[in-house]
Amino acid sequence: MIKMENVVKKYKGMERPAVNSLSMEIGEGEICVFVGPSGCGKTTTLKMINRIIEPTSGEIYVNGINVIKQDPDKLRQNIGYVIQQIGLFPHMTVFENIAIVPKLLDWKEEEITKRVKELLEVVGLDPEENSSKYPKALSGGQRQRVGVARALAVNPSTMLMDEPFGAVDPVTRSQLQNEFLRLQKKIKKTICFVTHDIDEAIKMGDKIAIMDQGNLVQYDTPENILFNPNSEFVEDFVGSDRSLKVLNLLHIETVLKRDIKTVKMNNDIIVLHNFFENNKKKRAIIVDDSNKVAGYVSRNDLIKGSSSKGWNSIIKPIPTTLPMQATLRDALALMLQYDLVAVPVVEDDNSLVGVVDLNEIRTHIGEAYQEFGQDEEGCSDGAI
Amino acid sequence: MALFDFFMSIIMYFVNHMEKIASYTVEHFVLIAIAILFSLVIWVSVGTAIRNNSGLAKSVLSVGSFIMSVPSIALYGILVSMPGFGLSRKSAVFGLILYAMLPIVRNVYVSLNQVDESILEAAKGMGLSPRQVLFKIQFPLALPVILAGIRVAMVMMVGIATLAVYIGERNLGSLIQQGIVRTHDVMIIVGAIIVSILAFIVDYLLGKVEKLIVSPGLISDMPDMASKKEVA
Numbered sequence: 001m002i003k004m005e006n007v008v009k010k011y012k013g014m015e016r017p018a019v020n021s022l023s024m025e026i027g028e029g030e031i032c033v034f035v036g037p038s039g040c041g042k043t044t045t046l047k048m049i050n051r052i053i054e055p056t057s058g059e060i061y062v063n064g065i066n067v068i069k070q071d072p073d074k075l076r077q078n079i080g081y082v083i084q085q086i087g088l089f090p091h092m093t094v095f096e097n098i099a100i101v102p103k104l105l106d107w108k109e110e111e112i113t114k115r116v117k118e119l120l121e122v123v124g125l126d127p128e129e130n131s132s133k134y135p136k137a138l139s140g141g142q143r144q145r146v147g148v149a150r151a152l153a154v155n156p157s158t159m160l161m162d163e164p165f166g167a168v169d170p171v172t173r174s175q176l177q178n179e180f181l182r183l184q185k186k187i188k189k190t191i192c193f194v195t196h197d198i199d200e201a202i203k204m205g206d207k208i209a210i211m212d213q214g215n216l217v218q219y220d221t222p223e224n225i226l227f228n229p230n231s232e233f234v235e236d237f238v239g240s241d242r243s244l245k246v247l248n249l250l251h252i253e254t255v256l257k258r259d260i261k262t263v264k265m266n267n268d269i270i271v272l273h274n275f276f277e278n279n280k281k282k283r284a285i286i287v288d289d290s291n292k293v294a295g296y297v298s299r300n301d302l303i304k305g306s307s308s309k310g311w312n313s314i315i316k317p318i319p320t321t322l323p324m325q326a327t328l329r330d331a332l333a334l335m336l337q338y339d340l341v342a343v344p345v346v347e348d349d350n351s352l353v354g355v356v357d358l359n360e361i362r363t364h365i366g367e368a369y370q371e372f373g374q375d376e377e378g379c380s381d382g383a384i
Numbered sequence: 385m386a387l388f389d390f391f392m393s394i395i396m397y398f399v400n401h402m403e404k405i406a407s408y409t410v411e412h413f414v415l416i417a418i419a420i421l422f423s424l425v426i427w428v429s430v431g432t433a434i435r436n437n438s439g440l441a442k443s444v445l446s447v448g449s450f451i452m453s454v455p456s457i458a459l460y461g462i463l464v465s466m467p468g469f470g471l472s473r474k475s476a477v478f479g480l481i482l483y484a485m486l487p488i489v490r491n492v493y494v495s496l497n498q499v500d501e502s503i504l505e506a507a508k509g510m511g512l513s514p515r516q517v518l519f520k521i522q523f524p525l526a527l528p529v530i531l532a533g534i535r536v537a538m539v540m541m542v543g544i545a546t547l548a549v550y551i552g553e554r555n556l557g558s559l560i561q562q563g564i565v566r567t568h569d570v571m572i573i574v575g576a577i578i579v580s581i582l583a584f585i586v587d588y589l590l591g592k593v594e595k596l597i598v599s600p601g602l603i604s605d606m607p608d609m610a611s612k613k614e615v616a
Contacts, residue, residue, distance in 0.1 A: 087506025
């Protein structure tokens with residue numbers, strides 16, 4: 001937990017404080033994203049927490065302990081720190097980079113070895129393959145992962161991340177964001193996250209703190225920031241396309257239709273015929289014995305090639321599926337790309353969970369606006 | 385044919401005076417070894433001490449440049465005339481130390497300041513004390529450039545040490561100096577060749593040392609990048 005009380009940072013010769021009387025609380029296990037235009041004080045705020053920048057006045061507590069009264073090195077050893085340029089030490093191997101703080105804290109050799117291996121696995125790098133590599137041999141995404149592993153080395157309860165995914169290409173960024181969110185579900189750290197990208201803020205944050213000219217303008221959940229911006233500044237900052245951004249927030253889970261009817265590959269063809277007789281659907285999803293998606297059969301194909309034996313040959317592969325953690329935005333993107341009205345949702349092992357369909361998404365977005373938003377404009381936007 | 389004879393006489397001189405040449409070479413090497421040891425202790429400390437003070441660094445480095453621009457013969461002349469030095473090895477060593485000032489101090493100062501800001505911030509943010517940052521991060525990263533400075537200093541010392549014969553040293557410079565006095569061409573050339581070989585060997589050995597102690601993570605895949613890092 002992080003608590004700030006009337007924190008001020010003034011630089012000499014500057015009229016306006018870089019951070020002006022900031023008070024806020026970041027709950028245990030939450031990701032709080034600081035976002036705002038450059039010079040708004042977000043990075044300064046973050047760096048005051050581990051005293052890379054000393055506050056001019058005010059109190060900052062990390063887990064109830066006043067950071068100003070703590071030895072700065074001790075303080076920092078217990079707060080994970082990830083910066084945009086990552087700052088891996090080029091003369092040390094991946095192993096040595098991750099092991100540096102545990103070594104400072106005099107961990108035993110075998111404990112360190114075990115921890116590094118564990119961390120590399122956690123961030124999705126093969127320990128055997130990568131431990132002895134030097135940073136120069138890693139790609140941008142891999143470096144970022146090592147950076148996160150290094151910050152997690154001594155299992156700090158708090159992490160500070162300053163535009164951690166800013167220096168990688170958009171595809172890698174979104175991949176790293178997803179991985180990090182999945183990881184956070186397990187490790188539940190209290191995280192301060194700085195970005196200038198509102199989309200990233202919406203995606204990553206449990207709470208978003210929007211700052212402008214050293215002031216905290218709005219500190220709220222992403223839903224409230226999007227649906228109820230408290231000022232023109234926030235509204236502008238979020239952007240006119242906020243109805244699209246909402247899609248990033250809503251998970252397919254809420255519109256997912258589970259327990260849908262499927263036909264098994266080893267069913268008799270009669271089952272397939274019954275399927276199409278009993279409902280109006282144009283296509284049937286075919287699964288194998290372990291409920292993994294095998295493909296689909298369309299009504300027309302069945303009529304054409306209805307030899308009773310080996311009907312499996314008319315199964316067509318499904319063009320795309322969605323993972324469980326996808327957002328409505330992902331779902332809509334796929335629907336547009338592949339011209340579909342419904343997309344199957346699968347677990348990591350490709351077993352079928354359910355289906356997301358377009359109508360359901362439309363209804364849901366309308367409901368979301370009614371629930372959170374007050375303005376009429378938002379409602380009409382919502383019905384895409 | 386004259387060239388061949390000349391070549392033969394060089395070899396004959398070398399063979400006939402093997403013992404003397406060997407002892408000169410050892411003397412030569414001992415002199416620069418003493419000088420480089422002192423230089424390392426003094427100049428690496430100075431370079432480190434001034435790393436965060438650019439004003440002071442500027443003055444220190446201009447003193448170094450000034451010393452470098454003083455002709456060695458003149459510098460030795462001045463040293464010999466100073467009380468407590470005189471015609472002694474002390475003067476010879478001290479002169480060499482002075483010449484090593486610029487390449488070593490400059491490379492230490494520049495390379496410590498060249499370490500990427502983000503690396504230093506990461507180190508600080510992870511809770512390394514300023515001392516730990518210096519020894520665990522800055523020095524290892526600066527090492528290739530520091531070694532390049534040491535290499536320049538040592539190779540230079542091999543050459544300058546020949547002039548120390550004028551203030552009482554007996555080393556490879558003696559061959560050259562006596563050769564000049566006696567207009568003995570072969571003697572001069574043998575001296576010059578061995579000095580050059582010694583410089584080459586010193587350079588080669590330091591290159592090997594560099595490979596041994598610089599982290600592989602810092603060595604570029606392109607060959608010879610480290611020596612290009614010598615600050616011009």
